[in-house]
Amino acid sequence: TDTKPYPPTLGSAGLRVSILTAGGLTNIPATCQPLATTSGAITGSFGPSSIAVSEIRAFTIGADSVYGVGDSIRITLNQDTDRGGYPIGASVTYTATKLLFNFSQNPGDQFTGVWDDARTFTMTLFGTFNAAPPTL
Numbered sequence: 001t002d003t004k005p006y007p008p009t010l011g012s013a014g015l016r017v018s019i020l021t022a023g024g025l026t027n028i029p030a031t032c033q034p035l036a037t038t039s040g041a042i043t044g045s046f047g048p049s050s051i052a053v054s055e056i057r058a059f060t061i062g063a064d065s066v067y068g069v070g071d072s073i074r075i076t077l078n079q080d081t082d083r084g085g086y087p088i089g090a091s092v093t094y095t096a097t098k099l100l101f102n103f104s105q106n107p108g109d110q111f112t113g114v115w116d117d118a119r120t121f122t123m124t125l126f127g128t129f130n131a132a133p134p135t136l
Contacts (some may be wrong), residue, residue: 017053017075023084023100027051028118054078067131072124073107080118089116097123106131 019025029049055076061068084100086092092100092113100113100121109125 004122017056017104018102019051019077020099020102023096024082025051025084026082028080028082039065050079051081052078059071066127068128069125072122075101075121075123077119080135083115083118083121086115087118090114092121097121 010072053075055074055078057074059072059074062069084092084096086096092115094109094111097111097113107123108125108127108128111123111125113123114122115121
């Protein structure tokens with residue numbers, strides 16, 4: 001677990017993952033709404049969502065250090081979420097994943113994701129074209 005005030009890094013290349021508001025990811029039970037790009041006239045400070053990335057892990061085929069097809073990246077959040085409306089175990093497309101998370105480096109042009117539970121999201125890579133691969 002990374003205790004620094006920014007998302008954790010993966011390998012020396014420093015892959016960072018942050019949560020995007022476009023995905024509508026909220027905590028469970030819903031004590032705060034997803035962030036909105038615009039709002040009505042509101043006064044006071046309600047603070048940002050408290051959801052954060054707590055851990056990033058990589059799993060490689062053959063336990064090698066080469067980033068490639070079949071490898072997976074697991075993102076663990078610090079609390080249960082509504083998974084952006086996706087059911088546990090359902091496939092989340094490349095486009096939908098890019099709405100949920102921001103990557104500091106391009107993980108590739110083809111991957112799918114799945115919510116393992118209310119906190120854990122695992123991406124499996126199918127294409128690494130145009131990737132800025134992290135060191136695993």
